[in-house]
Amino acid sequence: MKRLFLAVGAVLLSAAQAQAPALPLRIAEVTGETTPCAPLAASAPAGQRAYMALLVKRLQTEVFNCPMADAAAAAEALSGGAVDVAWLDGAAFAPVSGQTRSILTVRAAEDLNRLPVVVAVPRAVQAQTLADLAGASLVFGGQAKASLDVPRRTLADYGASADFFGDQVEAQDHEEAAARLRAGQVQAMVLHAGAWQKLCRGDQPGEDLCEDLRVVWRQRPVASKAWVIRSDMSDDRRFRLIGIHVAMHNEAREAFTWAAGDGAGEFEPTEAKALLHQGPTVGS
Amino acid sequence: MRRRSGVILAAIGLGLAGCGGEAKAPGGAWQSQMGEVRMAVRGSEDDPMITRRLTAYKTYIGKATGLPVKLYESSDYNGTIQALSSGQVDIATMAGGGYANVDAQIGDLAQPILTVRQAEGDTGYYSGLLVMADSPYRSIQDLKGKTLGYVDFNSTSGYLFPRSVMREQGIDPDTFFGKSSFAGGHTQAVMALDNGQFDATIIQAGGGDPEHGFTTGAHFTMARRGVVDLDDFRIIWTAGPIPNSAVVVRTDRPQPFIDAVRGAMAALPYDDPEVWRDIGQPDGAAYTAVTREHYTPIIKLRADDIAARRSGERQ
Structure with missing residues (x-):
């Protein structure tokens, strides 16, 4: 009898899990006035209707629009469990970062990935942080966008604009940059993480060709805005949301244009705290 | 007694149904339909480095989908192509030429969903x-x-x-x-x-x-x-x-599976950079969504080559 009880219970559990309707998805929208979540009005812009319809179809659940007075109200509603997704900037995200996480940002059409940037010095040099490099001469590992623009923008995100450093030169590539650093022609080298990896990765597993160098700083650019969810959202829903959004520019152009805005190239996943600085800022 | 047991079981069932939806471990209809994720990979599991890489990747995809992940190992390109074309696997990573071969065999039953965009922006x-x-x-x-x-x-x-x-x-x-x-x-x-x-x-x-x-x-x-x-x-x-190489899925699998696995793979370099590096992907690179159109030049190239061979124009 006990076995039968357990077996039937297991079947019921499995059936319940398989057939339980997914909870609705509630999306915050900053409209200037906070009102209760509701299905999107028929008078809403066509792009917004296309966006909501796409989510309804792909998540197989109801999707509600939740008008909010401002981004701070959206963040509060998100952290309190009144909405499931909100489009926030760093200022709105910071107070609720303990209960929430970012999952997606928008990459501009001609922009690169939010690639990490590395600042390295000779191992014997005392500098331990970015702040220690005030006035230091720099070499960048190339002139392409990934080698120059992204590193400069990322350093500026952390307060280290061009005038924070001393002389700056642009090498032909990461190999030449490293040669200049090793020859003592400059005090620090700035590379994107891919170039640093190419420079330092040996042919044998674990081989490090940069044992004479030390990374004093490594960061991605800070995201200016991102889709934020509560940290306790299920992996299933989180990854499906990401999977739907990253392909939206290909699969549902009208919905994408409304959701991502003018000039957007595609949605791009983010790390959990992409809206926040991951270390101290420097400079004035 | 029997009646009472039935009432208790029904109550348990209803209670569980009420808790469904946002559980951390997914167990929804699409997971029941799939049962497991079958991925084609290349390489030998005799190599400890490859085994370590694949184990971490398998664990990540398993956690993301809530399903056991079974890796189908193939020592050559053709093995991967045939595994996906026959439906033996749900998803595979393959070079453009390999996808063109799959496309020629099963057309819309396979779809490229992701490719790698390098740090420099090229795909x-x-x-x-x-x-x-x-x-x-x-x-x-x-x-x-x-x-x-x-x-x-x-x-x-x-x-x-x-x-x-x-x-x-x-x-x-x-x-x-x-x-x-x-x-x-x-x-x-x-x-x-x-x-x-x-x-x-x-x-x-x-x-x-x-x-x-x-x-x-x-x-x-x-x-x-x-x-x-x-x-x-x-x-x-x-x-x-x-x-670049494509992550290709079978389109006759549930759409939520395709969305979930695409989301999990796209999030990998941000969620777990170490596993991203472990599977041989470069720092600063990331996945970007693609469609069949991205591979049109390779598909055409392959078709032209086959046509020329059939006509005897090329040896």
């Missing part, structure tokens, strides 16, 4: 025509009647693609060069050039573009090992970009 790589720096050759036109090395008969960048581009540019690769032969691999092609066996050889070049130069390819790897000196070579012609 492809190039074929390059490499000559010795001290040679007089400055353009492909200078190689009329000279000896040319190809990588391999089945290589997209080392044979198929550059030959197609040459034809588009009015050069018949079968008659323009004095003699051509296969080196057997990218490294062998560079070695043969360096040894004077060829006047020029086709190679793969990546990590950049013709305007800014390249940073990856066999001659770069060989230079890092001290086998050759980069300054001894010059690229005088390029063809590309050739689309």
Whole structure:
């Protein structure tokens, strides 16, 4: 009898899990006035209707629009469990970062990935942080966008604009940059993480060709805005949301244009705290 | 007693149904339908490094989908192609030429969903025509009647693609060069050039573009090992970009599975950079969504090549 009880219970559990309707998805929208979540009005812009319809179809659940007075109200509603997704900037995200996480940002059409940037010095040099490099001469590992623009923008995100450093030169590539650093022609080298990896990765597993160098700083650019969810959202829903959004520019152009805005190239996943600085800022 | 038991069980069932939806471990309808995720991979599990890489990746995808992940190992390209085409696996990563083969076999039943965008922004790589720096050759036109090395008969960048581009540019690769032969691999092609066996050889070049130069390819790897000196070579012609490898799924699987696995893979470099590096992906690179259109040049190239062979135009 006990076995039968357990077996039937297991079947019921499995059936319940398989057939339980997914909870609705509630999306915050900053409209200037906070009102209760509701299905999107028929008078809403066509792009917004296309966006909501796409989510309804792909998540197989109801999707509600939740008008909010401002981004701070959206963040509060998100952290309190009144909405499931909100489009926030760093200022709105910071107070609720303990209960929430970012999952997606928008990459501009001609922009690169939010690639990490590395600042390295000779191992014997005392500098331990970015702040220690005030006035230091720099070499960048190339002139392409990934080698120059992204590193400069990322350093500026952390307060280290061009005038924070001393002389700056642009090498032909990461190999030449490293040669200049090793020859003592400059005090620090700035590379994107891919170039640093190419420079330092040996042919044998674990081989490090940069044992004479030390990374004093490594960061991605800070995201200016991102889709934020509560940290306790299920992996299933989180990854499906990401999977739907990253392909939206290909699969549902009208919905994408409304959701991502003018000039957007595609949605791009983010790390959990992409809206926040991951270390101290420097400079004035 | 029996009736009472039934009432209790029903109550348990209702209670559980009420808790469904946002549980951390997914257990929804699409997971029940799938049962497991079957992924085709290349490489030998006898290699501890590959085993470590695949174990971490398998764990990540398993956690993301809430399903056990079964890896189907194949030692060659064709094994992966056939596993996906036959439906033995749900998802596979393959080169553009491999996807073109799958597309020819099952059409819309397979769909590319992701490819890698490099740190520099490109989603492809190039074929390059490499000559010795001290040679007089400055353009492909200078190689009329000279000896040319190809990588391999089945290589997209080392044979198929550059030959197609040459034809588009009015050069018949079968008659323009004095003699051509296969080196057997990218490294062998560079070695043969360096040894004077060829006047020029086709190679793969990546990590950049013709305007800014390249940073990856066999001659770069060989230079890092001290086998050759980069300054001894010059690229005088390029063809590309050739689309990077694709993550390809079976479209007859549940859409939520496709969305979830695409989301999990796209999030990998941000959620778990160590696993991203462990599966051999470069720092700063990330997945970007693609469609069949991205691979149209390769699909056309393959179709043209097959048509030419059937007509006896090419051997």
